[in-house]
Amino acid sequence: MKPGGSRGLHHPPFRFPAYRSTVKRSPEHPLVRVPRTLSEVTGPGPMFSERTPPEDDLTTNLATGTPAIGERSIVTGRVLDEHGAPVPGMLVEVWQADASGRYAHAREKDFPAPRDPNFSGQGACRTDAEGVYRFTTVKPGPYPWGNHDNAWRPSHIHFSVLGPSLLTRLVTQMYFPGDPLLALDPIFAAVPEAARPRLVAAYDHSVTRPNWALGYRFDIVLAGATETPREEPSAWKA
């Protein structure tokens, strides 16, 4: 990204007080701007993607063959660079809650909803020659969290892409269309308003398979992970 260009228009700031944990986990100094070197135009993406086996179906207990419970969903999209060109051969890693909003993770705080023992909650797949990835999963449930009174995270799937260079590192969250919790979520609201729609998948009936699963489309554009943060959006209150 060129200095003085669209910097700060895409990513959330480090500090966004409505998301309370950011206050003590954000730098106070501005980022130190330096020219990129061979250390940054290289990165682990190509090598690591090649070496990691895909696991693109989250809906079946591999030990028993038992299916997970929930709205079976196909999530697919393209990984593109900032010029719109597909990024092939890149590992896309995902993790998410089950249909009840429970994570299969030891650190998860208990909330009284049943955990699905047949849902793995994590997966990975590589983009094909057109940059397309595709997962079969169940739609994750919303879940409560401790950020503020009666706080609930909207349904979301965590995405991780290393990308072609160190600077394309991207971790993000995909949300579902029409979710009323989006308007109440400070993590979503921390994103500049014009960029928020990019985090919401589109329902795509051409992806939906009859008598099997609903289809969602979510494209990912990799660019400029180290852009200088913008000022905090002022229009949103907790």
Place this chain on the structure above:
Amino acid sequence: MEGVKPTPSQTVGPYYGMRLARPGENVVAAGGERAAIRVVGGVMDGDGAPIEDALVELWQANPAGRYHHPADARAEAPLDAAFTGFGRATTSLVERHFWFDTVKPGRVPAPDGSLQAPHLSLVVQARGMLRPVFTRLYFDDEARANAEDFVLTRVPELRRRTLVATSVSVEGRLVYRFDVRFQGPDETVFFAFEE
């Protein structure tokens, strides 16, 4: 989906361990090699307390100064197919600290033709971070190379020490201590790498 505008970053959250930083991913190179080192550190919040759920990713050249990546095709620096140069660790590995076993990288070229000092690139994320921070770990026993490093010399002089790991020998093994601090007088330098 609009055009090809960048997808915004979101926090890695507390549960990335379901998929990222799996057991063994913090061992970039097994011990026994001549350049073998261990890197240990904490990620400290604004109160100076170690964060228990941070993700630290490491990217580095091999001891010959070659990156395992198609953009680094320098034949004069041999590639070691077994050495990836990539590691992932959490700060829950030992007493709210991360650690990596790896090898000390060689020097890689800078855009001005000079040689950079040996360094590790680190990317840190955590619950409460809406986007990653990018920093570099330099070595305290490379003072001469550090003094002329392309990136380090562009950092305000008083803050350079936040990027230099401190070495100690523990039972014959060279261990470098490197803490990442988000705030306070020793706040770590985080970079925006520009074209």
